[in-house]
Amino acid sequence: MRVIIVGGGIAGLSVAYFLERAMAEGRWRGEILLIERGQRLGGKIVTVREDGFLVEGGPDSFLAARTEGRALIRELGLEMEIIAPQARTVYVLSRGRLMPIPEALLMLRPDPGAVLRARNLSWGGRLRALLEPWIPPRRSDGDEPLATFLRRRFGRAFAEGIAEPLMAGVHAGDPERLSMQALYPHLLAMERKFGSIARGLWNARSARPSGPLFVSLRSGMGALVDRLAASLHRTHIALGRTVLGIAPAPGEGRLSYRVTLDSGEIVEGEGVALAVPAFEAARWVRDLAPSAAARLAEIPFASTAVVTLAFRRDQVRHPLNGSGFLVPRREPFPLTGCTWSSSKWPGRAPGGFVLLRAFLGWAGDPEAIAGEDAILIQRSVEALRPLLGLRGDPVRAWVHRWPAGMPQYTVGHLERLAAIERALSPFPGLRLVGASYGGIGIPDLIRQAREAAEKMASFLNSDCSYGG
Ligand SMILES: Cc1cc2nc3c(=O)[nH]c(=O)nc-3n(C[C@H](O)[C@H](O)[C@H](O)COP(=O)(O)OP(=O)(O)OC[C@H]3O[C@@H](n4cnc5c(N)ncnc54)[C@H](O)[C@@H]3O)c2cc1C
Known part of the structure; x- marks a missing residue:
C-alpha cells in the first residue's frame, strides 16, 4: 500500500x-x-538568511486566529517561535502620499471615529461608508465579485481607497473578478444575518481575538x-x-x-x-x-514578484513607523504594496539597516514581473525613492518571482x-x-x-x- x-x-x-x-x-x-x-x-515558502538579514521570498506571516496553523506549530514545538508584529499601522497610497488607515477600518469596521479620520477619502466617501448599517441587504444568495459587494455596502470611495487594496491585494487579484463566496463567505453570512457588516462585527466583537491578525516565526x-x-x-x-x-x-x-x-x-x-x-x-x-x-x-493565476531591498537606516528619510503600505488600483504606481519588514517584525535586519519588501504584479498585469532582476530592483527603488525619501542604491537586494504563483478564486x-x-x-x-x-x-x-x-x-x- x-x-x-x-x-x-x-x-x-x-x-x-x-x-x-x-x-x-x-x-x-x-x-x-x-x-x-x-x-x-x-x-512558495522561502526564507533566506544572509549577512544578518532575514528575507522572506514568499509568505512572511499567517493568520493568527486559525486553529489549524497554531495546532501544527504547537505539535512541531515551534510555539515559542511565534512573533507578533511590532508595528501595526498600515498606510495607503493616496494621490502620491502615504496616509495611515485607522485600525478599525482594516477589519472593515466602519466605526464613526475611524471613518472620519480616513483622510484619504473625500467627505462624501466617508459619509457614504458611515451609512453602511442602513443599506438594505442583497436579496440573492448567489456569488458576486468582491468589488460589487464593497461598493454596494460601503460606497465606491471606501471600497476603492481602503477595502479593495486590503482584500484583493493579498490575492494580487482583480476585485471585479474575485469571488465573495470563495474568499469572504463570513461577510456574506454577516450581511444575511444582521443586514449589515457593521452590525455583524459589532455583534461578533466579544468573539473577536484581541491579538494581532497575522503572526510570524522568529526565524522565518x-x-x-x-x-x-x-x-x-x-x-x-x-x-x-x-x-x-x-x-x-x-x-x-x-x-x-x-x-x-x-x-x-x-x-x-x-x-x-x-x-x-x-x-x-x-x-x-x-x-x-x-x-x-x-x-x-x-x-486563473496571477504572476507576482517580491523585491526585497536593504538600505542603511541613514539612507531612508521616512520614519518607517508602520508595517508598510497598500496601493489602490487607481494610483498610477508600479508596486502593489510594500512591507517595511524591519519595522513590522523583530530580527529582520542588523542594527543600522532597514529591510523593505516591495510587491510587483497582479492578475490584471502579467507583464509586471517581466525583465531582468536588475530591472525589477530599479523599478522598485525608483517607485519608493520619493515616497520614503531614499538616498542612493540599496546595499543588498533579493528578487523572488512567482510566475503563475497566485491562484485566483x-x-x-x-x-x-x-x-x-x-x-x-x-x-x-x-x-x-x-x-x-x-x-x-x-x-x-x-x-x-x-x-x-x-x-x-x-x-x-x-x-x-x-x-x-
Ligand atoms: C509572494 C507571496 C506572498 C504570500 N504571503 C502569504 C502570507 O503572508 N501568508 C499566507 O498564509 N500565505 C501567503 N501566501 C500564499 C502561500 O504562500 C501559498 O498559498 C502556499 O505557500 C502554497 O502552498 P502549496 O503547497 O499549495 O503550493 P506550492 O508552495 O506552490 O508547492 C507546490 C510544489 O509542487 C512542486 N511541483 C509543481 N509541479 C510539480 C511536478 N510536475 N512534479 C513535482 N513537483 C511539482 C513545486 O515545485 C512546489 O514545490 C503568499 C504567496 C506568495 C506567492
Missing part, C-alpha cells in the same frame, strides 16, 4: 505529516513517497518547513523529480495509479495526493476525468470546485490539495491537507484489516 504525494510545498508536506500521524495511530499502514520537482522543500516561515520535513520519519522524499503523467495501473481489485517521472521511472500507488497548482493537476487528470481537467484549467470558484469533485468521485484514491482550491493561506492549506490525509487513510483502510 503506497501513497504518492506530488509537490513538496506546505500542502504536500502537511499531507505527509497527517498520513504519518494516521499511521502512528494504526489507522492505515503503508509507504509514503513525496515527489518534488525542485531541489528544496517548501514551495522557512522554520515551519524545516521542522515539518524533519518530523517526517516514514516518508521517502524524492527531490529533483518532475511528475509527467498519471494513469490508472492495469490490474484487478482496487484501482491504483502509475505515476511517470521525468527520470523515466514509474511508481505505483493506491493513493495519490496532487499538491501542485491546478494547471499542473489538469494535465494529469485529462485522461482519467476530462471534465475535471477542463474545470481545473479554468482556474474568481466568481463561480466554489461551483467549479464542486464540479471537479463530482468528476473525480470515481477516483477516491486521488486527492487534490493546495492553494488552488480551498484557501491560499498557510492555515487553510494545513486544514486541506489534514482533511485529504484523513479521507485517504480511511479509504485505503476501507476494505483491509491490518489486525492492529
Whole structure:
C-alpha cells in the first residue's frame, strides 16, 4: 500500500505529516513517497538568511486566529517561535502620499471615529461608508465579485481607497473578478444575518481575538518547513523529480495509479495526493476525468514578484513607523504594496539597516514581473525613492518571482470546485490539495491537507484489516 504525494510545498508536506500521524495511530499502514520537482522543500515558502538579514521570498506571516496553523506549530514545538508584529499601522497610497488607515477600518469596521479620520477619502466617501448599517441587504444568495459587494455596502470611495487594496491585494487579484463566496463567505453570512457588516462585527466583537491578525516565526516561515520535513520519519522524499503523467495501473481489485517521472521511472500507488497548482493537476487528470481537467484549467493565476531591498537606516528619510503600505488600483504606481519588514517584525535586519519588501504584479498585469532582476530592483527603488525619501542604491537586494504563483478564486470558484469533485468521485484514491482550491493561506492549506490525509487513510483502510 503506497501513497504518492506530488509537490513538496506546505500542502504536500502537511499531507505527509497527517498520513504519518494516521499511521502512528494504526489507522492505515503503508509507504509514503513525496515527489518534488525542485531541489528544496517548501514551495512558495522561502526564507533566506544572509549577512544578518532575514528575507522572506514568499509568505512572511499567517493568520493568527486559525486553529489549524497554531495546532501544527504547537505539535512541531515551534510555539515559542511565534512573533507578533511590532508595528501595526498600515498606510495607503493616496494621490502620491502615504496616509495611515485607522485600525478599525482594516477589519472593515466602519466605526464613526475611524471613518472620519480616513483622510484619504473625500467627505462624501466617508459619509457614504458611515451609512453602511442602513443599506438594505442583497436579496440573492448567489456569488458576486468582491468589488460589487464593497461598493454596494460601503460606497465606491471606501471600497476603492481602503477595502479593495486590503482584500484583493493579498490575492494580487482583480476585485471585479474575485469571488465573495470563495474568499469572504463570513461577510456574506454577516450581511444575511444582521443586514449589515457593521452590525455583524459589532455583534461578533466579544468573539473577536484581541491579538494581532497575522503572526510570524522568529526565524522565518522557512522554520515551519524545516521542522515539518524533519518530523517526517516514514516518508521517502524524492527531490529533483518532475511528475509527467498519471494513469490508472492495469490490474484487478482496487484501482491504483502509475505515476511517470521525468527520470523515466514509474511508481505505483493506491493513493495519490496532487499538491501542485491546478494547471499542473489538469494535465494529469485529462485522461482519467476530462471534465475535471477542463474545470481545473479554468482556474486563473496571477504572476507576482517580491523585491526585497536593504538600505542603511541613514539612507531612508521616512520614519518607517508602520508595517508598510497598500496601493489602490487607481494610483498610477508600479508596486502593489510594500512591507517595511524591519519595522513590522523583530530580527529582520542588523542594527543600522532597514529591510523593505516591495510587491510587483497582479492578475490584471502579467507583464509586471517581466525583465531582468536588475530591472525589477530599479523599478522598485525608483517607485519608493520619493515616497520614503531614499538616498542612493540599496546595499543588498533579493528578487523572488512567482510566475503563475497566485491562484485566483474568481466568481463561480466554489461551483467549479464542486464540479471537479463530482468528476473525480470515481477516483477516491486521488486527492487534490493546495492553494488552488480551498484557501491560499498557510492555515487553510494545513486544514486541506489534514482533511485529504484523513479521507485517504480511511479509504485505503476501507476494505483491509491490518489486525492492529
Ligand atoms: C509572494 C507571496 C506572498 C504570500 N504571503 C502569504 C502570507 O503572508 N501568508 C499566507 O498564509 N500565505 C501567503 N501566501 C500564499 C502561500 O504562500 C501559498 O498559498 C502556499 O505557500 C502554497 O502552498 P502549496 O503547497 O499549495 O503550493 P506550492 O508552495 O506552490 O508547492 C507546490 C510544489 O509542487 C512542486 N511541483 C509543481 N509541479 C510539480 C511536478 N510536475 N512534479 C513535482 N513537483 C511539482 C513545486 O515545485 C512546489 O514545490 C503568499 C504567496 C506568495 C506567492
